[in-house]
Amino acid sequence: MTSVYLDHAATTPMLPAAVEAVTARLGATGNPSSLHASGRLARRVVEEARETVAQALNCRPGEVVFTSGGTESDNLALKGIYWSRRAADPARVRVLATAVEHHAVLDPLVWLEEHEQAEVELLPVDREGRVDLDVLRAAVERDPDSVAVISVMWANNEIGTVQPVAEVVALAAPHGIPVHTDAVQAVGAVPVDFAAVGVDALTLTGHKVGGPFGVGALVVRRELDVTPQLHGGGQERDIRSGTLDTPAIAGFAAAVQAAVKDQASYAERVAGLRDDLVRRVQRVVPEAVLNGDRGTVPGGRLPGNAHLTFPGCEGDSLLMLLDAQGIECSTGSACSAGVPQPSHVLLALGCSDDDARSSLRFSLGHTSTAADVDALIEALGPCVERARAASARTR
Structure with a gap:
């Protein structure tokens, strides 16, 4: 794979x-x-x-x-x-x-x-x-x-x-x-x-x-x-x-x-991929919420960053399900990965504990391609369904 x-x-x-x-x-x-x-x-x-x-x-x-x-x-x-x-x-x-x-x-x-x-x-x-x-x-x-x-x-x-x-x-x-x-x-x-x-x-x-x-x-x-x-x-x-x-x-x-x-050309290309990723994720999972800047300030968001909340999912579970499909992403800061607590960043935004635990960060870079976005979108729907089912069973 x-x-x-x-x-x-x-x-x-x-x-x-x-x-x-x-x-x-x-x-x-x-x-x-x-x-x-x-x-x-x-x-x-x-x-x-x-x-x-x-x-x-x-x-x-x-x-x-x-x-x-x-x-x-x-x-x-x-x-x-x-x-x-x-x-x-x-x-x-x-x-x-x-x-x-x-x-x-x-x-x-x-x-x-x-x-x-x-x-x-x-x-x-x-x-x-x-x-x-x-x-x-x-x-x-x-x-x-x-x-x-x-x-x-x-x-x-x-x-x-x-x-x-x-x-x-x-x-x-x-x-x-x-x-x-x-x-x-x-x-x-x-x-x-x-x-x-x-x-x-x-x-x-x-x-x-x-x-x-x-x-x-x-x-x-x-x-x-x-x-x-x-x-x-x-x-x-x-x-x-x-x-x-x-x-x-x-x-x-x-x-x-x-x-x-190469910053300007990099930002233009990667932001285009990021915008496509966000649009298509929200098409597959309409309840998904984009966290951070939503276009309020020009240039107000890093070009490669897409941070989304998936209600009803445990972020760690969704991450591992995606990983099993060959999709590597993060629940937030790599320095605090694996720590069973909600992100302090999302809590500072006013997110609930549940929403903070239900979020993933997809970050693109200089090797990212449209095919990477396609692969994520193909895998995401079934993984979200399984993550929600697993979360429902534990409640």
Whole structure:
């Protein structure tokens, strides 16, 4: 049986350019921190990769800090900015974020609450998953001098809603409050311009854009103090010590460059497939409900994201039934897959526990085709019927 992969938001296949860049360096010896010829060659690869990423995201090369991926970058941004800001002024203990952030943001914030006296405020979102700017404004203006950092993701990993990050920056900037954004899902899918939007720190990772696992970056303004989590050799502006993975960084940069270069054509093609998928799913299952942005905001949804609720089904059961037919999708964030609890994102939208447990995410990517959509539609109807029957028997 040939598998149909509809889980690109969890990870997407490596691009040929990234595979070539990684393999070209795998046989080379040289620590980029060494001063001899092999080390200098490795350093040149790293610095050229840094320049490539910076050009793609419209930032300065010195603002690109290589990390092991999105989770480390989010932790480094939130903890590092919080510690630095609070060290400069002990009154800065508040952290503002949305209720629909990835757990790579939410869990560090819980840790800061429990161990570093942070006061975390999770801001509500509307029915489409977009942050309420009026609530954010009120939260900032209540006591701006007490806010250490604001974190609002560029686009949601589960429902695909794109957030008004530029407007968030506009609210924060007059008060000198730094803004971090988790752009893991956004880079290569929608336009991402670090300088133009004005955020202070931005998270991205390799395996979401067609690069290798285990490598990513935190783009952080040089003017912003960030306390490191790792101490050692002082690599990466002394923000992130550790020997750099030269092959992975080369592949990461190649993937970012290719994904950003092809973003417009990619988005047009994949959004067309996504719209066709949603139309045909709702034709086969008329009760299916699309979650997230429904066209309220132009470009307000990631092009490859289709997140739907199937009333009367257990999402896990429907996923496994589809998997048995060769259709691979997700119940939400891969990082929390298998955990028997409803999605915090859907609950924040106002969904009931039952609806939150009855949802699936179909995410398309650069290898997706019309045949993938056809295969899903062919398998979906009977799988929904079986999932509903199984759910009815357990009630």
